Amino acid sequence: MQRFLLIISAFITGLTSCTGQSGRAQQERDFPVQKTEAEWRAELGDKAYYVLREEGTERAFTGKYNDFKKEGVFTCAGCGTPLFSSETKFDSGTGWPSFYDIVSDENVLEEEDRSFGGVRTEVVCGQCGGHLGHVFNDGPRPTGLRYCINSVSLNFEEKE
Ligand code: FE
Numbered sequence: 001m002q003r004f005l006l007i008i009s010a011f012i013t014g015l016t017s018c019t020g021q022s023g024r025a026q027q028e029r030d031f032p033v034q035k036t037e038a039e040w041r042a043e044l045g046d047k048a049y050y051v052l053r054e055e056g057t058e059r060a061f062t063g064k065y066n067d068f069k070k071e072g073v074f075t076c077a078g079c080g081t082p083l084f085s086s087e088t089k090f091d092s093g094t095g096w097p098s099f100y101d102i103v104s105d106e107n108v109l110e111e112e113d114r115s116f117g118g119v120r121t122e123v124v125c126g127q128c129g130g131h132l133g134h135v136f137n138d139g140p141r142p143t144g145l146r147y148c149i150n151s152v153s154l155n156f157e158e159k160e
Contacts, residue, residue: 033079033128044078051150052078052130055115055122060095063151068097072158074149078130081107083154084147090140092148099147100139108147110135123147 035043040053050056060066065074074084074097084099092098102108106126113122113134123132132153139146
């Protein structure tokens with residue numbers, strides 16, 4: 001019987017570490033902006049909820065900010081925090097809006113993402129924890145970084 005319980009508990013531990021859900025839930029409690037799932041769902045709508053709160057990805061070349069060249073600041077669609085400046089936006093050819101830098105270290109945080117069998121670096125809003133996209137090391141100078149971001153995670157405030 002004891003051996004059986006051991007096997008069961010090992011199985012459950014394996015399950016939770018595979019999905020990563022327990023870690024994610026833990027992080028979300030720590031973000032300054034807190035809303036219930038029902039509030040997020042109502043405020044964001046289906047597409048933005050799927051990307052920001054469920055770590056989804058919009059289809060390439062479908063987002064409103066992919067081919068977008070106005071001057072201003074891109075903010076979090078979940079909570080309004082400034083995230084990226086148009087000055088650091090570049091055409092990566094990937095089909096997603098891409099930036100080589102962030103507005104500040106507090107506003108955009110990095111998380112390890114082990115989904116899809118690899119290790120990528122996820123980027124999330126530092127205020128609400130919303131999923132923005134991923135950062136890669138193949139960007140242009142001066143940082144060499146490429147923040148690959150979902151349009152639906154962003155809003156835009158045009159420079160006056
Ligand atoms: Fe946010």
